Amino acid sequence: MPDQRTFLLETLLPFWAERALDEQDGGFFSELTVAGEPLRTASKSCLVQARLLYVFSHAYVLSKETWALTAATHAKTFMERHLLTQQGGWFTAAQEGARVQSLEVFDLYDQAFVLFGLAWWYKATGDRAAVRRAHHTIEFLGNDLLDPIHGGWHENVERSLPRRQNPHMHLLEAMHALYDATGETFWLDHAAAIIRLFRDRFYDPATGSLREYLNEDLSPAAGAPGRIREPGHHMEWVWLLLHHQRLTGDNLTEEAERLFASTRRSGINDQGLVIEVMDADGLVLDPAMLLWPQTEAVKAALARHEFVGASFSDASEFLEALFRHHIPDNGPLWINRLSPEGEHMADTVPTRVLYHLTLCLAEYMRLDPSAKGAEQIRL
Numbered sequence: 001m002p003d004q005r006t007f008l009l010e011t012l013l014p015f016w017a018e019r020a021l022d023e024q025d026g027g028f029f030s031e032l033t034v035a036g037e038p039l040r041t042a043s044k045s046c047l048v049q050a051r052l053l054y055v056f057s058h059a060y061v062l063s064k065e066t067w068a069l070t071a072a073t074h075a076k077t078f079m080e081r082h083l084l085t086q087q088g089g090w091f092t093a094a095q096e097g098a099r100v101q102s103l104e105v106f107d108l109y110d111q112a113f114v115l116f117g118l119a120w121w122y123k124a125t126g127d128r129a130a131v132r133r134a135h136h137t138i139e140f141l142g143n144d145l146l147d148p149i150h151g152g153w154h155e156n157v158e159r160s161l162p163r164r165q166n167p168h169m170h171l172l173e174a175m176h177a178l179y180d181a182t183g184e185t186f187w188l189d190h191a192a193a194i195i196r197l198f199r200d201r202f203y204d205p206a207t208g209s210l211r212e213y214l215n216e217d218l219s220p221a222a223g224a225p226g227r228i229r230e231p232g233h234h235m236e237w238v239w240l241l242l243h244h245q246r247l248t249g250d251n252l253t254e255e256a257e258r259l260f261a262s263t264r265r266s267g268i269n270d271q272g273l274v275i276e277v278m279d280a281d282g283l284v285l286d287p288a289m290l291l292w293p294q295t296e297a298v299k300a301a302l303a304r305h306e307f308v309g310a311s312f313s314d315a316s317e318f319l320e321a322l323f324r325h326h327i328p329d330n331g332p333l334w335i336n337r338l339s340p341e342g343e344h345m346a347d348t349v350p351t352r353v354l355y356h357l358t359l360c361l362a363e364y365m366r367l368d369p370s371a372k373g374a375e376q377i378r379l
Contacts, residue, residue, distance in 0.1 A: 188248065
């Protein structure tokens with residue numbers, strides 16, 4: 001396993017800052033080939049630009065390297081030029097071409113990552129305009145996507161069903177980041193509202209697991225969708241719950257520990273890798289392994305080490321398994337999806353996964369006392 005600081009800030013992110021950049025039309029490409037060549041598509045997604053705004057802002061916080069600030073600036077400029085609306089929301093994608101045309105679709109998931117990216121841009125630069133943008137965006141969510149009857153926010157302006165816990169989870173992450181960056185309790189109040197939703201709607205206390213899909217009234221979706229569980233999301237919530245506890249004193253250890261235990265019991269295979277999907281009873285529904293859940297297992301183990309007193313070795317074992325199976329050459333590209341037999345199941349490398357890798361490795365660097373140049377930067 002490589003030195004994490006060297007890998008993140010010298011091998012991984014400088015490569016992607018160059019290869020994923022579209023110098024012709026602006027923005028960043030959504031995917032590279034397995035050979036590391038960009039794949040030109042018909043549009044640029046808000047999700048990718050927002051995640052890279054976070055990634056390169058965080059890289060600049062860690063390194064103070066010009067390339068990181070330049071890449072973050074490029075993502076932010078493209079977003080504000082082609083994706084931002086007068087109402088404060090952000091289009092889901094922008095068309096390529098001589099004249100970029102925005103696709104007028106608003107998605108809650110995208111807005112969450114815009115807020116997260118703005119928080120980290122502010123951490124990196126001190127640019128108060130980013131905080132004003134964030135307030136404008138949350139105002140848009142309140143006006144256009146908030147559900148005042150059942151709670152939470154709708155998936156999009158079309159009120160698509162089923163509703164999902166996932167966008168709310170990332171809104172919680174964004175609220176934490178904005179509070180950490182600004183100290184404004186406004187953001188923590190929104191975070192507390194999402195935690196109430198978690199306790200009342202998303203968390204299944206009977207099984208210690210997390211519901212993914214919900215009806216309009218946020219009751220569990222009927223049939224098979226209502227029983228789907230994603231171990232990777234369990235791990236994300238472990239990290240978020242324990243950090244919410246840090247910020248507020250609200251005791252969430254029991255829920256975090258039960259989510260971790262249910263994943264340990266049924267969502268991790270003999271190779272030490274997190275599988276894609278199981279059901280509420282722990283029956284494996286999809287045994288394939290994506291890269292991103294492995295990063296979330298590392299983060300969950302790190303949070304348990306920091307706040308529950310668990311061994312740091314859990315995080316190291318998860319990270320070693322990630323590199324052994326998904327990044328075996330310690331290079332800037334990864335194997336995004338593996339079959340249970342270890343066969344490669346993806347022929348592209350998605351740019352959006354850099355968000356997972358960056359946050360995972362930065363947290364590992366922060367908490368590992370043996371890490372070269374360990375950074376004590378609170379997330």
